[in-house]
Amino acid sequence: MVLIIRRSIIFLLAFVLLLPTTAYADGAPGVSAKAAIVINSGGEAVFEKNADEHMLIASTTKIMTALVALENADLEDKVEIPAQCCGVEGSSMYLCAGDVYTMGELIRGLLLVSGNDAASAIAVHTAGSEAKFVAMMNSRARSLGMTNTHFENPHGLDAQGHYSTARDMARLMAHCMDNPDFAQICAMTSSTVGGQTLINHNRLLSLCQGCIGGKTGYTMAAGRCLVSCCQRGQSRFICVTLSAPDDWNDHVKLYDWAFSNFSARLVTQGVSFDVPVISGSAESARLIPEDMSLFLPNSAEVELRAELPWFVFAPVKGGEEGGSLGAYLNGEEIGRCRLIYEKDIPAAKRMFKETYTESLK
Numbered sequence: 001m002v003l004i005i006r007r008s009i010i011f012l013l014a015f016v017l018l019l020p021t022t023a024y025a026d027g028a029p030g031v032s033a034k035a036a037i038v039i040n041s042g043g044e045a046v047f048e049k050n051a052d053e054h055m056l057i058a059s060t061t062k063i064m065t066a067l068v069a070l071e072n073a074d075l076e077d078k079v080e081i082p083a084q085c086c087g088v089e090g091s092s093m094y095l096c097a098g099d100v101y102t103m104g105e106l107i108r109g110l111l112l113v114s115g116n117d118a119a120s121a122i123a124v125h126t127a128g129s130e131a132k133f134v135a136m137m138n139s140r141a142r143s144l145g146m147t148n149t150h151f152e153n154p155h156g157l158d159a160q161g162h163y164s165t166a167r168d169m170a171r172l173m174a175h176c177m178d179n180p181d182f183a184q185i186c187a188m189t190s191s192t193v194g195g196q197t198l199i200n201h202n203r204l205l206s207l208c209q210g211c212i213g214g215k216t217g218y219t220m221a222a223g224r225c226l227v228s229c230c231q232r233g234q235s236r237f238i239c240v241t242l243s244a245p246d247d248w249n250d251h252v253k254l255y256d257w258a259f260s261n262f263s264a265r266l267v268t269q270g271v272s273f274d275v276p277v278i279s280g281s282a283e284s285a286r287l288i289p290e291d292m293s294l295f296l297p298n299s300a301e302v303e304l305r306a307e308l309p310w311f312v313f314a315p316v317k318g319g320e321e322g323g324s325l326g327a328y329l330n331g332e333e334i335g336r337c338r339l340i341y342e343k344d345i346p347a348a349k350r351m352f353k354e355t356y357t358e359s360l361k
Helices: 056-071 103-112 114-129 132-141 168-178 182-188 247-261
Strands: 007-011 036-039 045-049 078-080 100-102 192-193 196-199 209-220 223-232 235-242 260-267 273-278 286-288 293-297 304-310 321-329 332-341
Touching: 007 078, 036 168, 036 247, 045 168, 045 247, 056 103, 056 114, 056 132, 056 168, 056 182, 056 223, 078 114, 100 103, 103 114, 103 182, 103 192, 103 196, 114 132, 132 209, 168 223, 168 235, 182 209, 223 247, 235 247, 235 260, 247 260, 273 304, 286 321
Parallel strands: none
Antiparallel strands: 007 304, 036 045, 036 235, 078 100, 192 196, 209 223, 223 235, 260 293, 273 286, 286 332, 304 321, 321 332
């Protein structure tokens, strides 16, 4: 058994400030969007502007449509197009009643050319009706924590009670990019379906270094809407702009700024502590932290506070927990990991020396 008496050691590492929560903090670029947000893959916001304001979201709605379809239908499902799904106003795949497509082809038409008819056909096939499918969309939104979102249709045409926020849409996109089928489809620059070539409306795929997917949207009332994902090296960000006249440039500027100013770092690298050992084969046992990677501003000053014993009795077992290490930014804990013993320390072998005295007669 390892007996531990707790002590606290404050260990400082030179690693800025709290993450910005306003549009122009810490050198962030100005944007044309009425509402915007940039989050990392873990959901932490590094930039936001009116991120919780209810907004029209136009065809970025189809991100949720695709997710619900992917989770409740098979890509190889055969879908016969009902007449009611043809001729939906706005952007279109130009479906005709009686035509047969696979679900995968319809989702490509949904995400690449923003087919409103594809959205309707996907909804009817998946749920039996648009109304039932919309109920599934709203249920899925609740399960993802999208508390400021409500859908009225699967395509995003303006409707009373159809809205979301930049923050909710970012949360949705982050989740969707973990779905391999969604990520693969929205990264396509083009695809041939039914003899027609579908060209992805998302120009960021060629305009922005590292862009790996996204979805556009536009109506006169909603303005230009754009949700995208960008990865450079090991860092990934999601950007959402709503009602943004200059959305392409907004995203490029925000990504360049985010990648230049924030990154994930292994803050425990090179950290260790030696604890005195009583009755052991070695005088001290080394405690090392488990890996703790934190997403931080590049100039952040992180304080590491270790809780470990003043001493430990042998034997010590390698890999056993001996304490913990907390990471703090501006006095608030932002991460914690275990401290474990690096290797076994056996108990020392006891040597006894006895002296015998013989009586001589």
